[in-house]
Amino acid sequence: MKRLEQFWRLADLPREEIVDLLALAARLESVGDPQALAGKILGLLFFNPSLRTLASMQAAMAKLGGTSFVVTPGGSSWKLETGDGVVMDGSASEHVREAIPVLAGYADVLGVRAFASGTDLAADLSDASFRALAGLSPKPVINLESAIDHPCQALADWKTIDELGVARHGKLVLSWANHPKALPLAVPAAVLRMAALRGMELTVLRPEAYALPESLLAEARNLAAGTGGSIRETDERPAALEGAAIVYAKSWASAANYGDAEAERTLRAGLDAWCVEESWFENAPGARFMHCLPVRRNVVVADAVLDSSRSVVVRQAHNRLWAQMAVLHRMLAGVSAGLRQEGATIPMKEKR
Amino acid sequence: MKRLEQFWRLADLPREEIVDLLALAARLESVGDPQALAGKILGLLFFNPSLRTLASMQAAMAKLGGTSFVVTPGGSSWKLETGDGVVMDGSASEHVREAIPVLAGYADVLGVRAFASGTDLAADLSDASFRALAGLSPKPVINLESAIDHPCQALADWKTIDELGVARHGKLVLSWANHPKALPLAVPAAVLRMAALRGMELTVLRPEAYALPESLLAEARNLAAGTGGSIRETDERPAALEGAAIVYAKSWASAANYGDAEAERTLRAGLDAWCVEESWFENAPGARFMHCLPVRRNVVVADAVLDSSRSVVVRQAHNRLWAQMAVLHRMLAGVSAGLRQEGATIPMKEKR
């Protein structure tokens, strides 16, 4: 099976490779491989908070016999600068151009979390910032949520949907939900791509003002074209939800007001009915409720939904573990000690 | 030997099981068991600061061949909500009803630290909050200090007292001490129960205003009835200390002013003589000084006492390591990989 060189985007992998990864995830869940990554080290670089990712990445390495270290710039580590050509006389003590190659040298693989700017939509859509960070690493990089993707979540979600017995072309409704803050587009974009790659009938349900950026929809339609899937957007809730196998809730910022907190607040003033209630499922009684977590109860979704057997949010989170183990395994297992040592020995011209 | 299913309270265990745990702790200290928990993972969830517990729990897992991960809500992880039915439009991004089952799925055992509210005495005495948190975990939970108990500390203290050669019915004086803050009742309650279970003659020495809640004393008297121990309270220092084998100092909040910081300050104004001095030991020259740490020098206890051979506070802290290793061993050692996998695979109806 092909070695995985990077894990920046799920959509960079051919569908067959994803299916293989899911099979590996299932095998690791059922029988394990406790020494597969003995001696291997995962470096975790978190520019933003984390609960699931922090814990599940460390657990994933441990279950494969490897170890991890965690670096939080601005927490117990120096604040890092990312801008090019900056005169660094402010609060940042170090530049990512040093920090990332340095950390990569201590590890066999780096996981990097760097959320969206939330202010520059074009930059966030292009994932320019994550690409710049990941490009600084001479070792493989796993995207732990960037401005516009969250491939570990997408892989775990795919696994969850498979386990639920949802048909390949089953209907997934991605619904916008209310939230006190303007949130990134990373998870909606990841769900869009995942559903398209899996071949699903995807309906994006949202208030008109929360239409997804056209480039995201176009990318998803392009992916769906190869898998028999389909994508449509609507603000008509009952029609959207009818026959859904999955209702995936997530809040995101409006493209029109991107970076304008005041305008966002105004826009959301009348939208608190966008909290998923049990009544939403009238015409989709067997539908499962999904969310990437963290989720705000009784804002994004009602207690009654989350606490019912309809909800599979904890299962999604648990599948992060097995999905990430598969990714790490495919990247590092069987890479010989010799090769590893070579990788760890940095040549003189290590600068980019 | 019986597998330990939970470690919420020491007093939930029969005395013989505690004695067995102490024997196991001694064996792990003298000969070790370095692969006993190979492949096992401890998740550590700290709602409050920690030094000893953070380090000793990780060291305990490492010495048994296992690994750990650490999650600090409000630190590098999301702030968590604990209230039922809350509309989560504030600063907490996630509810413990999701977070705890999620983290449990990445681990074989969870350690949880959640200090007392300090405002609602009845709730703190009932440990309602910890019970609610721990009840959310499908995996065993170790109490790393809750509102009203600290069983790891109690087990380590028992080990320490045994090592000092104190007779089963030896005299332990639990003395209130001054402190700039109103502190929880968790450690005094844990000492009370431990001394009662061990069968000791326990004297609680405190200013009248710091009388322990009657429910705690009643519980301890009940435990002591089965072991030949005894419990009394007094504010007469010389009589209390006479013949003590152990003087265990600890500050705690007054029940009457619970949650009223101003009233507490006033109450303590004249109590700075409640700092343990060498002179306290005039009629108990061989008594050892104990404290759970962290301890404020020259407020709770004078340098001269802490720096003398009378003090065993560092030894108590070191015994945390062996005591916790025994708890982890009794919970997880010999639990087969098959069983573990089964535990780690979350069934569809994972929600409570």
Next chain:
Amino acid sequence: MKRLEQFWRLADLPREEIVDLLALAARLESVGDPQALAGKILGLLFFNPSLRTLASMQAAMAKLGGTSFVVTPGGSSWKLETGDGVVMDGSASEHVREAIPVLAGYADVLGVRAFASGTDLAADLSDASFRALAGLSPKPVINLESAIDHPCQALADWKTIDELGVARHGKLVLSWANHPKALPLAVPAAVLRMAALRGMELTVLRPEAYALPESLLAEARNLAAGTGGSIRETDERPAALEGAAIVYAKSWASAANYGDAEAERTLRAGLDAWCVEESWFENAPGARFMHCLPVRRNVVVADAVLDSSRSVVVRQAHNRLWAQMAVLHRMLAGVSAGLRQEGATIPMKEKR
């Protein structure tokens, strides 16, 4: 080979032992020793932020089969008091006189980072504070940067200079550089000692106001006397740089204004030309650029220098890993389990 008892100062070791450590570092880099420290635990105590040290110490233990735990006082652990005889009624909950022996009991070796006070030059020059902290540990201590030394950095730098093929008596220019803050003398002092011990021709290039304290220079001259090295100070840049094999940039506080932030600001007002530029290398075209990191781009050194093949700063950082592995190996490898157990079992009179 002799076991290393402590690693407080590189200059405490005879030159031959350092050369042996470097040979061991090279061996660990090329062939590894993945089980050498199986079962051993490193405790890391960080009073100050860290990126490289935090990650590389954990990676070093992992690559030798051991494990680590991290404690950050004032972060997720209690704030610690260091003063003698203090009445602890302020913000610190615990004294290092308890915390350090406690943590040492959970570990086989402690790493401690405690930066300079920046206010008391004499105390910082004597490293009184680090010596007091390290002296509290019954286990070996590794200095992870103290007020006046950074021996892990120095060892890594020596390895880097060797790998660059610099002659034993090659010329190293340690140049002061501009910086928004008054920084400690630890790294300049460490470079001074390292270059002297290696036998190099060392030129300290700095504005007159940044002359290094005479005691540091005297110590280095004394070391150089035994190795054929030499030390001089100057503020004449072109002459200083001519023929340099290495230009090592670092900012530091002026001795005259030590602790006076306002005076420092005034002093630096006209010194922004002390940013290393490519033009500095006119008469040393083959010279390599070194810095311990973190480095502020375009304040300490221009992008053009850092991004050229002249810069070896990332290589220096990577050599931290191998150097520290050698130190840990020399301290702990082959120390039998029996001995380790004995060390970990704290005798009754554990207090100092």
